[in-house]
Amino acid sequence: MILTVTLNAALDVTYEVDALVPRGSHRVRAVHERAGGKGVNVARVLSALGTPATVTGLAGGPTGQLVRDELRTAGLRDELVPMAGDSRRTVTVVSRDDGDATVFNQPGPHVDRAAWADFAARFARLVREAAVVVLSGSLPPGLPSDAYARLVRTAAAAGASTVLDTSGPALTAALAAGPTVVKPNTAEIADVTGHEDVVAAAEALRARGAQAVVASRGPEGLYAVTPDGAWRATPPRRLSGNPTGAGDACVAALAASLASGEPWPVRLREAVALSAAAVPCPMAGDVDRDIYDQFRTTVSVENTHASDIH
Template identity: 65%
Template sequence: MILTVTLNAALDATWSVDSLRPRTSHRVDTAQERAGGKGINVARVLVALGRDPVATGLVGGATGRRIRDGLRNARIRNAFLEVIGESRRTLAVVSRDDGDATVFNGRGPFVTAPEWHLFRQHFAALAAGARVVVLSGSTPPGLPADAYAQLIRTASAAGAHTVLDTSGPALLQALAARPDVIKPNTEEITAATGCEDLPRAAAALRALGARTVVASAGADGLHAVTPEGTWRAAPPEQLSGNPTGAGDACVAAIAAGLEAGSAWPDILRTAVALSAAAVPCPVAGEVDAAVYHRLLTRVSVEKVPAAPADAGPE
């Protein structure tokens, strides 16, 4: 079983406009709203792949109830713990003329120390039945700086693989717990290491504790530093659309591959194709199955020399 963790779940709204221009009004052509947060988006993609994940995390208030209702409607098994505060909302405005998305993220509810203690117990029970645990996204106010590190240690002790997709201090704090995989994008890995060279930055984060680093370079594909070697994987073509959910699709592919015991070149090939298949979709958590199958056999995966880990966090 794959367990996805969304500590800062959200009710996501996506608006589509002709083009996004500052300091003017816009007419919204289409608007969608549904349960979101990176871990929930990962769970949606896993369901599309034929998996049966369990989604957990923290929700609260009327917004939290709508998030849970949305998961039930999507037939995603969920085991969220309720907190007193109100879950957050997000807004993504997608511009059709260039496919870019502008995202506004709420902070989320303040989580008290007793609530966090209860969630850790709740999580330990769920992790005991998981082969892979995915921890994604931001953390809500009130959680300790090492919240992800605590969960990673619990999951690892239960024998589960851990996949972490977060950024900033939460990412750096978690490295000491030795997550099996981290998946930063170019901006996140540069901020974490102070190094703009992707291979060197990835090697630096692995030296700090991550067992495998899968770094996303957007339309240019993935650079992966693993215990078995270093690979570069690239899509055969670039697609236009909404790139918001590409990273979550990548994480879903990694989790599914780890659960199946696949080799890293196969995992990366799937991750690139699935990420690309998310771009034509209007909202995160969806993939275009036809695009995925069309690209899968055409993704290039090549082994490359390892870069020295001579970069460090600022």
Template identity: 70%
Template sequence: MILTVTLNAALDVTWHVDRLTPRSSHRVDAAHERAGGKGVNVARVLASLGHTPIATGLTGGPTGRLIREGLHAAGIRDEFTDVAGDSRRTLAVVSRDDGDATVFNGRGPRIAEAEWEAFRRHYATLLPEARVVVLSGSVPPGLPGNAYAQLIHAAAKAGAATVLDTSGPALTAALKAGPDVVKPNADEITAATGRHDLRAAAAALRARGARAVVASAGPEGLYALTPEGGWRAKPPERLSGNPTGAGDACVAALAAGLAAGSSWTRMLREAVALSAAAVPCPAAGDVDAGVYERFRREVPVEALPAISDQQIT
């Protein structure tokens, strides 16, 4: 079983406009509202692939109830812990003319220490069922800086592999716990390491504790640095649409591959195909089955040369 953790669950709202122009009015052509947060999106993608994920994390208030209703409607097992504050909302405005998305993320409710401890106890009861734990998204106010590190340590103790998809201080603080896979995008890995070369940045994260790093570069594909070697996987063509769910689809593919014991080349091919299949869909958490089946047969994966110590330091 794959367990997804969303500490800062959200009600995701997506608006589609013809063109996003600053300081002007816009008419929304289509709107979508659904349970979200990165881990919830990962669980939704996994369910579409035939897996039976468990979704856990923190939710509260009227928005939290809508999130949990959305999970039930999607047939995803809900193991969220209630908190007093109201869960956040996010807004993604997708421009049809160029496919770019502008995203507004709420900070989330402040979590009390007792609420965090209650969640940790509940999380521990779920770990014996899990082969892989996905830890995704931002950390709400009030949680300790090493919140993800605590959850990674607990998962490792229970024998579960971990996939971490977060950014900023939450990412850097979690590296010492040794997550099995870290999946930043290009901006996130540059911010964490100060390096623009993705291979060098990935090596820097591995040197700080990550066992494997898969860095996403949007339409340029994935760069992976693992104990077995380094690879680059690139989509065979560029698709237009809504890119906001591509990263979560990529994480879903990595988690599924780890659970199945797949090779890295196969995992990366699946990850590129599944993330590309999310782009034509109007809302994060969905994938286009036709694109996925076509791309997974066509994605090239090339081995990368070894990286020198001088490139890391």
């Protein structure tokens, strides 16, 4: 089982408009509402691939109940822990003419010590069933900056691997705990290391404790530095659309292939193919199976050295 953690769960609201015009008035052509947050999106992708996944994290208030209702409708195992505050909403406006998305993320409610203690106890129980734990997204107000570090250590003690997808102080604090894989994008990795060069930045994260680093380079694919070597994985072509869910699909592929024991070149090929398959979809958590099937046999994965990455 793969356990996904979403400490800042949300109700994702997506508006589809013909075209997004700054300072303009827009007629909304379609509205979609469903459970979200990065870990929830990862679980949704895993479920679509037939890989069992459990959703845990924090949810509260009327919005939190809507999140839980939608998880049940989607057939996802709900192990969210109640909290006092009302869960956040995110709003994504997708333009039909080019597929581009504009996202508005609320910060989330303040989490008190009791809710955090309840979650930690639930996590310690669930992690005993898990082969891989996915820790995704921002930390809500009230949680300590080393929250992910604590969860990485708990997972390791239970024998579970970890995939960490976060940024800023939460990422920095978690590195010393030795997460199995960290997956920043180029902006996030530059922010925490001070290196604009992705190779130097990835090596810096490894030096600070991450066992493997998979850096997302957007439409250029992935760069990975691991205990088994370094690779560059490149999609066969670029796709236009909404990249909002691409990172979550990438994490889903990494978690699934880590659980099945695939070698790194296979993990990266799957990750690029699945993240590309998310781009044409208006909502995070969805993937285009035809594109996934096409790309998983055509993604280029090359052993590389620092001088090969530009």
